[in-house]
Amino acid sequence: MNALRLYGRLAAASLRARMQYKMDFLMSTFLYGMLTVSDFLMLAAIMLRFREVGGWNIYEVGLLYGMSWIAMGLYRTFAPELHNFDRYIVYGEFDGLLVRPWPTLLTLLGRNFEPHRLGAAVQGGIILWISVSHLTQAGVLDGLDVAYIVAASIVGALIPFGLSLFTATLAFWVVRTGELQPFTMYAPVTASQYPLTVYPRWLRLLLSSILPVAFINYIPAQYLLGKGGSVWSLVAAPAFGVAFVTVAYAFWRLGERHYHSTGS
Amino acid sequence: MAAIVEARELTKVFRVAKDRRGLLGALRGLFSNEGRDVKAVDRITFEIAPGEFVGYLGPNGAGKSTTIKMLTGILHPTSGEVRVEGKSPQRSRKEVVRRLGVVFGQRTQLWWDLPVRDSFELLAAMYQVKPEAYQEILKRFDEMLEIGAFLDVPVRKLSLGQRMRADLVAAWLHRPPVVFLDEPTIGLDAVAKGRIRAFLKEINRTEGTTIMLTTHDMDDIEQLCSRVIVINHGRLIYDGDLEGMRRTVGAPSTLRVEYTRTLETAPRGPWTVLAHEGAAVTVAFDRSQHTAAAVIAELSRYGELRDIYMAEPDIENVIERMYRQVM
Numbered sequence: 001m002n003a004l005r006l007y008g009r010l011a012a013a014s015l016r017a018r019m020q021y022k023m024d025f026l027m028s029t030f031l032y033g034m035l036t037v038s039d040f041l042m043l044a045a046i047m048l049r050f051r052e053v054g055g056w057n058i059y060e061v062g063l064l065y066g067m068s069w070i071a072m073g074l075y076r077t078f079a080p081e082l083h084n085f086d087r088y089i090v091y092g093e094f095d096g097l098l099v100r101p102w103p104t105l106l107t108l109l110g111r112n113f114e115p116h117r118l119g120a121a122v123q124g125g126i127i128l129w130i131s132v133s134h135l136t137q138a139g140v141l142d143g144l145d146v147a148y149i150v151a152a153s154i155v156g157a158l159i160p161f162g163l164s165l166f167t168a169t170l171a172f173w174v175v176r177t178g179e180l181q182p183f184t185m186y187a188p189v190t191a192s193q194y195p196l197t198v199y200p201r202w203l204r205l206l207l208s209s210i211l212p213v214a215f216i217n218y219i220p221a222q223y224l225l226g227k228g229g230s231v232w233s234l235v236a237a238p239a240f241g242v243a244f245v246t247v248a249y250a251f252w253r254l255g256e257r258h259y260h261s262t263g264s
Numbered sequence: 265m266a267a268i269v270e271a272r273e274l275t276k277v278f279r280v281a282k283d284r285r286g287l288l289g290a291l292r293g294l295f296s297n298e299g300r301d302v303k304a305v306d307r308i309t310f311e312i313a314p315g316e317f318v319g320y321l322g323p324n325g326a327g328k329s330t331t332i333k334m335l336t337g338i339l340h341p342t343s344g345e346v347r348v349e350g351k352s353p354q355r356s357r358k359e360v361v362r363r364l365g366v367v368f369g370q371r372t373q374l375w376w377d378l379p380v381r382d383s384f385e386l387l388a389a390m391y392q393v394k395p396e397a398y399q400e401i402l403k404r405f406d407e408m409l410e411i412g413a414f415l416d417v418p419v420r421k422l423s424l425g426q427r428m429r430a431d432l433v434a435a436w437l438h439r440p441p442v443v444f445l446d447e448p449t450i451g452l453d454a455v456a457k458g459r460i461r462a463f464l465k466e467i468n469r470t471e472g473t474t475i476m477l478t479t480h481d482m483d484d485i486e487q488l489c490s491r492v493i494v495i496n497h498g499r500l501i502y503d504g505d506l507e508g509m510r511r512t513v514g515a516p517s518t519l520r521v522e523y524t525r526t527l528e529t530a531p532r533g534p535w536t537v538l539a540h541e542g543a544a545v546t547v548a549f550d551r552s553q554h555t556a557a558a559v560i561a562e563l564s565r566y567g568e569l570r571d572i573y574m575a576e577p578d579i580e581n582v583i584e585r586m587y588r589q590v591m
Contacts, residue, residue: 017377098338101362
């Protein structure tokens with residue numbers, strides 16, 4: 001049995017477990033949907049008021065927004081357990097993952113699969129579709145560009161995943177890290193919904209280096225929209241995502257060896 | 265025969281952070297490396313042959329769980345080495361744990377919100393157990409542990425005894441040659457304990473599974489283990505059979521009896537009187553010299569007995585006594 005099939009079985013089991021609490025499941029799905037909508041209304045309000053943000057028009061910002069939401073939605077669907085990972089260290093539950101003959105990250109992610117989070121990706125997809133059709137009609141983008149944008153949005157999930165994996169791994173040393181996730185992952189990803197040009201220079205640097213959310217959307221979009229950058233940025237974005245997660249995973253493996261478990 | 269589990273000079277040192285007061289102290293603690301080292305396991309060496317049933321004993325905090333966690337690849341030793349079937353569970357974790365079973369009595373390995381059957385099926389998939397083999401082993405375990413009745417009940421609704429039975433089946437589904445059991449009878453009533461002991465005895469005999477068990481229950485040891493290893497303060501203090509351990513310690517048992525009438529003087533016999541108050545008498549005797557029945561018979565010569573209460577030698581006491589003798 002390969003890893004993907006095992007993940008599928010574990011994910012299905014976690015979903016069945018969630019369904020045991022029907023009200024809770026329906027409520028959280030509903031609340032999450034509301035949250036997504038209100039977040040979008042906020043952006044819409046800003047865009048309708050100003051028409052332009054940091055030199056980007058409403059459709060160009062919509063492109064960034066859509067890509068960011070697709071990436072984030074995918075991350076939150078497949079890897080929400082990373083957010084709760086410090087619990088496994090605090091209560092010694094990581095023991096249970098280490099005694100199974102599979103990579104711990106695989107069995108960890110299999111413990112929680114939240115398909116209702118795909119709602120965010122779907123909403124991002126709708127915004128992206130509206131924006132892209134306008135930009136295509138205006139002759140800014142062609143069919144190949146659009147195909148690239150869709151693929152890059154999906155690969156973009158590697159960035160929040162890598163950020164979250166880095167943060168979770170810190171728990172092997174400092175135990176409590178749940179409170180760090182908003183700073184290292186949620187806030188930067190939210191920042192990626194707007195063009196980097198609206199931020200001060202130090203923040204732009206931060207968002208394209210240590211917290212590299214610019215690689216989700218801004219870096220390739222800038223080139224495709226003719227706002228600078230080189231053709232290499234199209235390769236750099238996915239390549240960086242893969243490299244980032246590879247390094248984060250190496251860090252995870254290091255943390256695994258450092259695991260202290262808890263007393264009896 | 266070649267050893268199936270080996271520990272050589274196994275040592276684990278934990279660094280305990282210096283306790284600091286206040287917010288400033290906590291902040292400083294984040295960046296400083298101050299603290300003291302605690303040796304949880306200190307140069308322990310032993311070998312276990314295939315098919316052995318070994319009891320691993322020691323008081324709370326002696327380093328039992330830490331040892332088990334190193335043997336199963338959960339923790340990395342500070343120094344020394346572990347070999348299971350000749351391989352290091354640290355260096356080849358996935359390869360080694362594929363052939364291990366582990367049960368932590370205090371924590372279930374099953375999916376809490378799902379029926380027991382779902383957990384078994386997920387584990388069978390994880391260990392690549394073939395469907396026919398899975399059905400066969402499930403049937404066999406149902407005969408031994410009667411798990412059929414609650415296969416479709418979510419784990420969170422099981423009684424502690426049922427949950428432990430399910431956890432044992434889960435550990436044996438892939439027919440591992442070695443199983444580690446950490447306190448498998450903790451918190452269970454006598455009937456549930458008896459059933460689990462019968463299962464362990466049977467599976468050790470028929471499957472030849474090598475079993476290492478930690479427990480606080482002297483009866484677990486007496487009924488199951490052909491060999492005991494005792495540690496205290498992280499050090500190995502005894503490795504041998506149960507008889508040898510008894511001889512070293514003298515295994516004192518206490519017996520409290522109540523007579524139907526008040527005794528003027530304490531009864532005399534091959535025991536030490538610990539307490540005498542009215543009709544109640546408590547004596548301590550050496551189990552390796554006298555049987556409980558003989559002591560009761562002797563005591564009843566002093567009057568009619570109304571009640572008898574037998575206290576087993578508490579394992580903590582036995583080990584504490586042993587430790588003092590060895591030192």
